[in-house]
Amino acid sequence: MLVALAVAALFTLIRFDHSSDLGIFLPNAETLYDRLLRQQLDNSASSSLVLIALTGLPARELAQLNNRMLDRIRATGLFSRAVNNSSNLGADMLEFIERNRYLLTRGDLHERFSAGGFSESLHDRLAGLASAASPLEKQYVRQDPTGEVLELLEFWQGKVSRYKQPSERQGVWFSRDGKRTLILCEIRADVSDMQNQLDATQAIRNIYDEIRVPGLGAILSGPAVFATETSESIKRDGLSLTLAAIVLVLAFLLAAYRSLLTTATLALPIASGVLVAVASVLLLFGHIHGVTLVFGMTLIGVAIDYPVHVLSAGSGQEHSRVETVWRTLRLGVISTLVAYFAFLLSDFNGLQQLGVFTIGGLLAASLTARWILPLIPFSGNGRISGLPRLHDFLKRACTACGRFRMAVPVLSAAAILIMAAGEREILHLNVDSLSPIKQDRRVEGRMLRNDIGVWTGGSMLLITGADKQAVLRDGESLETALARISDEGVIEAYDMPSHFLPSVQRQERNLEALKQTERIRGNLATAMEGTPxxxxxxxxxxMEIETAGDLVPISAEDIENTVIGEKLEPLLFDFEDGAVGIVLLHGVADSEALERFAHGHEGVYYMHIKSASTDLVTRSVIHVSWTMAACLLVIYLVLSAGLRSPVRPFRVMIPTLSSTVVTACILAYSGNPLSIFHLIALLLVIGLGLDYALFFNRIAVNREEWDSTFRSLWVCGITTLLVFGILALSSTPPLRAIGITVVLGTLISMGFGAMWAAAPYGRSGS
Amino acid sequence: MHGRDHSAGLMSDHVPRIRYSRAVSVVAGVFFGFMASICPADVSPDQGHSAEWTIRALMSRLANVETASIEFTETKQSVLLFIDTVSSGQILYRSPDYIEKRTVSPFTERVVIDGDSMIIDKTLTSGHDQEKTVISQVYSVDSHPVLKASIESFRNMISGNYEALHNGFRLNLSGPMSGWNLKLVPDSENALAHIKEINLTGSGAFLRRIVTVQADDDQTILELAYRKLKYHVFPS
Structure with a gap:
């Protein structure tokens, strides 16, 4: 009771970190490039974006509902931006652009205010006056013969990204096929606080429920929505699945032990394990990731085996028998701890936490099982007396397994061969595999981003510099080169920070041109000759240029929290000691040319997010794999010390490793290439398999002892199968992956353990 | 010049020989009825009578046009310029609110007004190889008052949308059926800031000329010649 209370109290104290579920399983970045990649993966720029699509009705009705929904979304005040078409620039911004057009312009005013420049501009103005957009042209032509305002408006007003312009019907955004109408909003509050994401998502859902009419469908998308859905599904799964697992396991244990008290006692080591695990992570890291907690809890689920084995030794009085069981159990525990030590040595922050969590938890659980459990008087009746038919059946099965000893090496050799020679992808190293978001939701999200023309991610050039101005200047010096590779077809288009805001240096240069009023007058007059x-x-x-020289250059800071600032922010930001500018590349045709391009320019990096992050994950997985291999060596040493023989460890390790290999092969060939989560689960399988193999290989003194050992083995196995079988039903991909892997691994470990066991009393002794 | 069976040569003087001549006269009727309804003197209580144009009957018949193909010549007179700019091309109409205006001379431009959106495709020829690039700009008509007034009036006329037209303008009709003149004056201050008045002239079923006078006295003169006209199979 006290323990339960303490656990509950601790849980309320835990602050669940949002820090993206994906990121914590990526390595701590060492190089600037890796750190930039992490920054882009965390994608602070778009993490506050919410995309809404309404579907299912004719365009006219969808447009009306869209506007109604937008009004209500704006009214909540939860969103810094909520738009459904490309023209919501606002009167303020329009005025700002008109006033500062000579600072914001992307052109060179020395050039534009030359006689030739004016001549070209006047030609454009004439064409504009003849075109369908002539009313717009006329609005500005007198003040702005070089057409700066229209050029800026075209740039600012039309597009979310410069690359693609979303199509509009009835004044609102629609997908090209007219089936979906779209709204884009940005959450105002700090999205690193999970609660703000939940609130914003819920607000939108409520509004949708209010405006809902028969036939209307909606798609919500965006990081905040996904985070909310994941947290909800984990919560939902967590509650119902945990409940189901508890009920099933309790029912099973009750049936096996036929004692309520014993069943309750079995929970004690696990409870103390969880407590210590959470406490040690909090102590060492100061905070605990929600993900660590979920995975950690499942990983220390193996500790349910400890009291089962200890109790199998009999009542508290029989210290000597507890001691012999403990000797075997201890080996299993130490080996498992060594395996998890691999996590500690990894450079994934999430895995390190997971390592601390499991090591702390398993230590506490095993020590509780060994030293505290036998002290409890009612734990005396630890005999497994229930389910006799199951026992007999399993015993027969176990004996039968013994005849197929050679199946273990044959099957594992086959698995290795298949994986080595087969065409199938064994490892799933895509960053997406780390994401708890379901595949179809990700596809939907990409579709909506594409509808609106938000950059869908992919390739970019990173410009690094001492500060934002330096980055802007460097970016400007790249413009010619970028235009060239664009002409050459290496890329289709690009968006860069200086398109949104010129450097102060360029603005000052343009101001100089603006101050030469006599030159301007002369050149304009020359250019006007012969025009109508x-x-x-x-x-x-x-008149205006007489005073235009008084304009003051605009810095990135000046336009923060404006429409322009918001567009600039994700492309130009302070990073560590300097600043970074991002050139978004659209339609990349030749990434090698871009590599060369980046190589040829100081401080410029080319990044293809997908392949770079896959590289990152691959490197991490390789790192973890090597650590695990090293750990296997240590496990061997521990086992040979414990079993006092250099050969005996193989009896234990061969079935364990074989079952791991076969499990991996079956997973990969049943359409589940191994993600980091599968690998973590395989580590758990190794821990479980070692336990099983150790107990299968225990030299029993007599038939009765073998029998009780065998009983505790199948109790352990079935408990694990129940817990992880239920986890396999989860709708959260990582949890499901772990569940499936462990269920498969446990079954195979049990079978291989039985097949490979050296001298089970029940077989050779009978 | 003219389409064979379905065409009506309006620029020519002879009577259009088209199969749907009854329906064509309906178009003309639409405009006349339209004017009649707003000029109390012309309103006839006998709406069914063919000699008198009542706006309701006219509009409902105009609304029966499913598609139309029209040749245009547009002359813009601006205070900014010494000379007029003249352009020509085709207008395609599809009920209820799709209008495509293709300018072919002296420059190439395609404007599509569909619902609330106005898309302008400009074909630019640049460089030594005369490479052609199409630049597409999308405007939401609702958010550009400057564009809205002229586009709405044209569209509401051609589609026979009396309600919408009546909501935006004061209407004044004069002249006989064979040479009518309809004057539209914007109701709202907002619209008046951009457009002073629109004068439409036509004969019978056809719109012949639309003169838009802007607030700064600039004028756009759109001259129209119907080439093809198709009616809804089941007129409402």
Whole structure:
């Protein structure tokens, strides 16, 4: 009771970190490139984005519902931006652009205000006046003969990204096929606080419920929505599955032990394990990831075996028998701990936490089982007396297994051969595999981003510099080169920070041109000769440039929290001691050319997020694999010390490793290439398998002892199968992966353990 | 010049020989009825009478046009310029609110007005190899008051949407059926800031000329010649 209370109290104290579930299983980045990749994966820029699509009705009705929904979303005040078409620039921004057009312009005013430049501009103005958009052209032509405002408006107003312009119907965004209408919002509050993501998602869902009409369907997408769904599904799964697991396991243990008290006692080591595990992670890291907690709990589920084995030794008085069981159990525990030590040595922050969690938890659980359990008077009746038919059946099965000893090496050799020679992908190293988001939801998300023309991720150039201005200047010096590779077809298009805001240096240069009023007057007059423009048309422009020299260059900080600032922010940000600018690349045709491009420019990196992150995961997995291999060596040494023989460890390790290999092979060939989560689960399988093999190989004194050992073995096995079988039903991909892996691994470990066992009393002794 | 069976040569003087001549006259009727309804003197209580155009009857018949193909010549007179700019091409209409205006001379431009959106495709030829690139711009008509006034009036006329037209303009009809003139003056201050008035002239079923006078006295003169007209199979 006290323990349960303490656990409950601790849980309430835990602050669940949001830090993206994906990121914590990536290694701590060492190089600047890796750190930038992590930054981009965490994607602070778009993590506050929510995309909404309404479907299922004719366009006209969808558009109306879209507008109604947008109004209500705006009214919540939870979103810093909520838009459903490309024209919501706002009067403020329009005025800002008009006033600062000569600072914001992407052109070179020395060039534009030359006689040739004016001549070209006037030609464009004439074409504009003749076109369908002539009313817009007329609005600005007198003040702005070089067309700066229209150029900026075209750039700012039309597009979310410059690359693609979403299509519009009835004044709102629609997918090209007209089936979906879209809204894009950005959460105002800090999204690193999970609660804000939940609130925003819930608000949108409520609004959808309010406006809902028959036939209407909706797709919500975006990191916050996914995070909410994941947390909900983990919570839902967590509650119902935990409940189901508890009920099933309790029912099974009750049936096996026929004693309520014993069953309760069995929970004691696990409870103390969880307590110590959480406490040690909090002590060492100061916080615990939600993911660590979920996985950690499943991993120390193996500790349910400890009291089962200890109790099999009989009542508390029989210290000598407890001691002999403990000797075997101890080996299993130490080997498992060594395996988890691999986590500690990994450079994944999440895995390190997981290592501390499991090592702390298993130590506490095993020590509780060994030293505290026998002290409890009612734990005396630890005999497994229930389910006699099952026992007899399993015993026969076990004896039968013994005849297939050679199946173990044959099957594992076959598995290795298949995996080595087969075409199938064994490891799933894509970053997506780390994500708890379901595949179809990710596809939907990509579809909506594509509809609106939000950059769908992929390739970018990173420009690093001492500060934002340096990055902007460097970016500007790359413009010619970028235009060239764009012409060459290496990329289709690109968006870069200086498109949104020129460097102060460029702005100052343009100001200089603006101050040469006499030159401007002369050049304009020259250019106007022979054009149909009436002489006095551009007087307003000439009046304005008299004072335009007073303009002050705009910095990135000046436009924070404006529409322009918001677009610039994800492309230009402070990073560590300097700043980083991002050139988003669209339609990359030749990534090698981009590698060369980046190589040829100081401080410029080319990054293809998918392959770079896959590299990162691969490196990590290889690192973990080597550590695990080293751990296997240590486990061998521990076992040979414990079993006092250099040969005996193989009796234990061969079935264990074989079952791991066969499990991996079956998974890979049944359409589940191994992700990090499968690998973690395989580690658990190794721990379980070692336990089983150790107990299968125990030299029993007599038939009765073998019998009781065998009983505790199948109790352990079935408990594990129940718990992880239920986990396999989870709708959260990582949990399901772990569940399936452990169920498969446990079955195979049990079978191989029985097949390979050296001298089971029940077989050779009978 | 003219389509064979379904075409009506409006620019020519002879009577259009088209199969749907009854329906064509309906189009003309639409405009006349339209004007009639807003000029109390012209309103006839006898709406069914063919000699008198009542706006309701006219509009409902205009609304029967399913598609139309029209040649246009547009002349823009601007205070900014000494000379007029003249362009020409085709207008395609599909009920209820799709309008495509293709300019072919002296520049290439395709404007599609579909629902609330206006898409302008400009074909630019650049470089030494005269490479052609199409630049597509999308405007939401609702958010551009400047564009809205002129586009809405044209669309509501051609689609026979009396309600919408009546909501935006004061309407004034004059002249006989063979040479009518309809004057639209915007109701709202907002629209008046951009457009002073729109004068439409036509004969019978056909719109012939739309003169839009902007707030700064600039004028756009759109001259139209119907080439093809198709009606809904089951007129409402």
């Amino acid at each position: 423009f009436r002489p006095e048309v551009f007087e307003p422009f000439l």
